[in-house]
Amino acid sequence: MSGRFGFDLLRVDQSGARLGRLTTPHGVVETPAFMPVGTHGAVKGVTPRELRELGATMVLANAYHLAQRPGVETVQALGGLHALMAWDGPILTDSGGFQVMSLGTLVRVDDDGVRYRSHVDGRAGTLGPEDAVAVQEALGVDVAMALDECVSASAPRAAVVSAVARTTAWAARGLAARARPETALFGIVQGGFDEALRAASAEAISALGFDGYAVGGLSVGEPAAETARVAAATVGRLPVRQPRYLMGVGTPGDLLRFVAMGYDLFDCVLPTRNGRNGTLFTRQGKVMIRNAAHARDARPVEDGCPCYTCTRYSRGTLRHLVLGGEMLGARLATLHNLHFYLDLMREMRAALAEGTFPGRAAAAAGIWA
Amino acid sequence: MSGRFGFDLLRVDQSGARLGRLTTPHGVVETPAFMPVGTHGAVKGVTPRELRELGATMVLANAYHLAQRPGVETVQALGGLHALMAWDGPILTDSGGFQVMSLGTLVRVDDDGVRYRSHVDGRAGTLGPEDAVAVQEALGVDVAMALDECVSASAPRAAVVSAVARTTAWAARGLAARARPETALFGIVQGGFDEALRAASAEAISALGFDGYAVGGLSVGEPAAETARVAAATVGRLPVRQPRYLMGVGTPGDLLRFVAMGYDLFDCVLPTRNGRNGTLFTRQGKVMIRNAAHARDARPVEDGCPCYTCTRYSRGTLRHLVLGGEMLGARLATLHNLHFYLDLMREMRAALAEGTFPGRAAAAAGIWA
Numbered sequence: 001m002s003g004r005f006g007f008d009l010l011r012v013d014q015s016g017a018r019l020g021r022l023t024t025p026h027g028v029v030e031t032p033a034f035m036p037v038g039t040h041g042a043v044k045g046v047t048p049r050e051l052r053e054l055g056a057t058m059v060l061a062n063a064y065h066l067a068q069r070p071g072v073e074t075v076q077a078l079g080g081l082h083a084l085m086a087w088d089g090p091i092l093t094d095s096g097g098f099q100v101m102s103l104g105t106l107v108r109v110d111d112d113g114v115r116y117r118s119h120v121d122g123r124a125g126t127l128g129p130e131d132a133v134a135v136q137e138a139l140g141v142d143v144a145m146a147l148d149e150c151v152s153a154s155a156p157r158a159a160v161v162s163a164v165a166r167t168t169a170w171a172a173r174g175l176a177a178r179a180r181p182e183t184a185l186f187g188i189v190q191g192g193f194d195e196a197l198r199a200a201s202a203e204a205i206s207a208l209g210f211d212g213y214a215v216g217g218l219s220v221g222e223p224a225a226e227t228a229r230v231a232a233a234t235v236g237r238l239p240v241r242q243p244r245y246l247m248g249v250g251t252p253g254d255l256l257r258f259v260a261m262g263y264d265l266f267d268c269v270l271p272t273r274n275g276r277n278g279t280l281f282t283r284q285g286k287v288m289i290r291n292a293a294h295a296r297d298a299r300p301v302e303d304g305c306p307c308y309t310c311t312r313y314s315r316g317t318l319r320h321l322v323l324g325g326e327m328l329g330a331r332l333a334t335l336h337n338l339h340f341y342l343d344l345m346r347e348m349r350a351a352l353a354e355g356t357f358p359g360r361a362a363a364a365a366g367i368w369a
Numbered sequence: 370m371s372g373r374f375g376f377d378l379l380r381v382d383q384s385g386a387r388l389g390r391l392t393t394p395h396g397v398v399e400t401p402a403f404m405p406v407g408t409h410g411a412v413k414g415v416t417p418r419e420l421r422e423l424g425a426t427m428v429l430a431n432a433y434h435l436a437q438r439p440g441v442e443t444v445q446a447l448g449g450l451h452a453l454m455a456w457d458g459p460i461l462t463d464s465g466g467f468q469v470m471s472l473g474t475l476v477r478v479d480d481d482g483v484r485y486r487s488h489v490d491g492r493a494g495t496l497g498p499e500d501a502v503a504v505q506e507a508l509g510v511d512v513a514m515a516l517d518e519c520v521s522a523s524a525p526r527a528a529v530v531s532a533v534a535r536t537t538a539w540a541a542r543g544l545a546a547r548a549r550p551e552t553a554l555f556g557i558v559q560g561g562f563d564e565a566l567r568a569a570s571a572e573a574i575s576a577l578g579f580d581g582y583a584v585g586g587l588s589v590g591e592p593a594a595e596t597a598r599v600a601a602a603t604v605g606r607l608p609v610r611q612p613r614y615l616m617g618v619g620t621p622g623d624l625l626r627f628v629a630m631g632y633d634l635f636d637c638v639l640p641t642r643n644g645r646n647g648t649l650f651t652r653q654g655k656v657m658i659r660n661a662a663h664a665r666d667a668r669p670v671e672d673g674c675p676c677y678t679c680t681r682y683s684r685g686t687l688r689h690l691v692l693g694g695e696m697l698g699a700r701l702a703t704l705h706n707l708h709f710y711l712d713l714m715r716e717m718r719a720a721l722a723e724g725t726f727p728g729r730a731a732a733a734a735g736i737w738a
Contacts, residue, residue: 041689045414045696048681070664070689077665078685086681295439296446308416312455316447320410320439327414327696 005142005184005211007031007243011352016235016262019352022243024090024142025182026082027057031243031264032352034255034345035060035092036338037272040069041084044272045331046338048087054307054335055342057089060267063136063144064096064103064127068120072138080140092143092265094247095132097188098150098216100125109149111166129170130177137180145214146174148188153220160192168204175208184211186245192217193226195233202237212243215263219248228257235262252281252344256358256365259348271337276330278322281340283364287315289333294319307339308332340364374511374553374580376612380721385604385631388721391612393459393511394551395451396426400612400633401721403624403714404429404461405707406641409438410453413641414700415707417456423676423704424711426458429636432505432513433465433472433496437489441507449509461512461634463616464501466557467519467585469494478518480535498539499546506549514583515543517557522589529561537573544577553580555614561586562595564602571606581612584632588617597626604631621650621713625727625734628717640706645699647691650709652733656684658702663688676708677701709733 004025011019022029036043036051039062043051051059066075070084078084081091101107103119113128129147136144147170149163167190178185187210191197205213215234218227231246238244245265246258255266271281280287282302287294289301300310301318309318309332321329344361351359358365373394380388391398405412405420408431412420420428435444439453447453450460470476472488482497498516505513516539518532540556547554556579560566574582584603587596600615607613614634615627624635640650649656651671656663658670669679670687678687678701690698713730720728727734 040693040695041686042695042697045700047677047697047700049677069693070685074665074685074689078667078683083667083683084686084689086686296443298447298452308418312417314447314452316439316443317410317453317455320443320453324409324438326409326411327699328411328416330696331414331416331700 004182007212007241009241013260013352013355013357015260015357017260017348017352017357018262018264019349020243020264022058022090022264024058024184026088026090026142029057029090030349032255032259032345032348033058033265034341035265035267037267037269038085040065041081044276045327045334046272048085050335051087051338052089054338055346056338058142059085059087059089059091061085061091061093061141062096062099063093063132063139064099066093066139067096067135068118072135075139082140090142092245092267093136093139093141093145095136095145095147096127097132097147100127101150109166111169113147113170129173133174133177133185134179137178137183141183143184143186143212146171146185146187146210148190148216150190150217151192153193153222155192157192157194160190160194160197164191164197164201164204167201168208171205171208171210175210186210186212186214188214188216188247189234189238190217191230191234193222193230195230198230198234199237202234206237206239210242212245212265213238214245214247216247218246219250219254219268224254227254228261231258231263232261252341252365253367255341255344256348256361260358271341272334275334275337278319278329278333280333281337283367285367289315289319289322291319301336302340305336305339307336309336373551376581376610378610382629382721382724382726384629384726386629386717386721386726387631387633388718389612389633391427391459391633393427393553395457395459395511398426398459399718401624401628401714401717402427402634403710404634404636406636406638407454409434410450412707413645414696414703415641417454419677419704420456420707421458423707424715425707427511428454428456428458428460430454430460430462430510431465431468432462432501432508433468435462435508436465436504437487441504444508451509459511461614461636462505462508462510462514464505464514464516465496466501466516469496470519478535480538482516482539498542502543502546502554503548506547506552510552512553512555512581515540515554515556515579517559517585519559519586520561522562522591524561526561526563529559529563529566533560533566533570533573536570537577540574540577540579544579555579555581555583555612557583557585557616558603558607559586560599560603562591562599564599567599567603568606571603575606575608579611581614581634582607583614583616585616587615588619588623588637593623596623600627600632601630621710621734622736624710624713625717625730629727640710641703644703644706647688647698647702649702650706652736654736658684658688658691660688670705671709674705674708676705678705
């Protein structure tokens, strides 16, 4: 257990959904929680003030990306990642295993770690399990992720077996390398789409004793039923008293489904990326704001939505701004989508507290199943 | 004089600088004032809430651009330009004469107006002096500009003479076409770089009796001394009791120079465009935030600056965000630059009120001469 890190499990619903409270050196996160994604140290187009107003409590960044640019020593010189992001709340970073394997060129993975050429400047780099912990501790984050080996969804079983074993070995080395008690460390479960391998990975990683547990390698393009099958097979093998983070998930329907399964933390680029592309989430379904049908529609994106965008701008205006490539259009769409996601999580937490889960969230998320 | 439009000249400094108050249907503008530019209906990347917090009182948009996209009828269907922009303060639009002549293709100008092909979709369009007024009135703006003929800085004298005559004729036709008392109409002085033609244009336009007077065709790439010479030769020919708007100007030094000359209103893309490109205005001079020297600089862009950016972000972070093409970098740089401009105007107004003009603004603007 880290310095000021803790997780209180407040209530477990009959569905399996959990109401919890994560305590970090930079504040408390009521769970289940969705973390907006700020890969390079900024949630695209959104200020920390707006994140606070939207009700975000914890944000995600990526250690690999930040290590490439601006570099760990630069982040340190600028006062650490909280100072860089001007965000005084909790920050979780992914170690970057997934990113280096998907973005780096000439990637080679062996027992020592990952050798790659940077996708930014082509420089050779290495990332071992100890490095991953050291980098995230140097960034000063509240929650770091152990280095894991990610294999593609189509990898043969032998490769998945090997990746599970390596991920466990790296997890142990990462734990042993810890030097900063203020940074909590989560282990990551791998195992592809094989339930037995997932169970074995979950048990091996859990046995090492992390501050929390993440499930990786899902939501990488597989059918939703596959994600659900594997996530369900994994969650019961994780410790009850620690937080559970389902990485890279998902749609609003996913959030409801996996909260009900007992996961506590989520991150996804969908609300921000879709916003920039002009796709908006509403309780009535998707609004493709570029469509001509919205051109003269003076209604807000979502009737009754209290977000900055919906209380001030019409669909027609948003369409005009997005079609014209105006930065403000991307901003306004992003704000609405983040509000939708964060509001959905608030509704789930309220329903859990009242014993009425999933409550109002069911209808909102259901349309996005 | 328009419905609720008025201009009170509160004080004239010995330098010639004027302290004034413009009253419009959407509120009061203390002058001298700088108008942030929102050509297509949005100040790039900035919300109305931020504009208010920065102290902007009046914004500028462009009737030609809005007529091309989303179209005047669409703006009307969405509740008018104030609703489109979600801005309840005063709006001034340029008629778009300058834009249609510089952006349109196959432009032909005759006494009836301008024939062009849209730079957006190639459709043929016409813009006559009556159309220009009708479009701006339909947008519902507080201040409209009469259609003027802009000629290039290198145009032969005969072309300038012709443009001055046509601008006067169009001004009269624009005035006669007015139908909406809530929209004030400003006439525009042309005349190239010929002082005699400028004087003649100023007198002809003034004689028609507009709500205010603009000087156009300057700040189009000519040397600063030329701009100043022509602006000085023109300003004395304009009515004392109406507001004077120097279009498209300029640097901080320009603002001080032309306020001192007796101009009241200004607009320029410099603070917003430079911000997006990573060039920041400070009282110590230009900060090119992309420069490597700023990489590990934990100081703000400008020490002591109370803007959102400077109170939360380091130079190093801003460099990281701008270099990475992060939308937030462009936003933060734009906020700082707009703060710099609007603060400079506040200082000039305060100095005029106290009889100490140019006061603190002199040093700030001086470095930008």
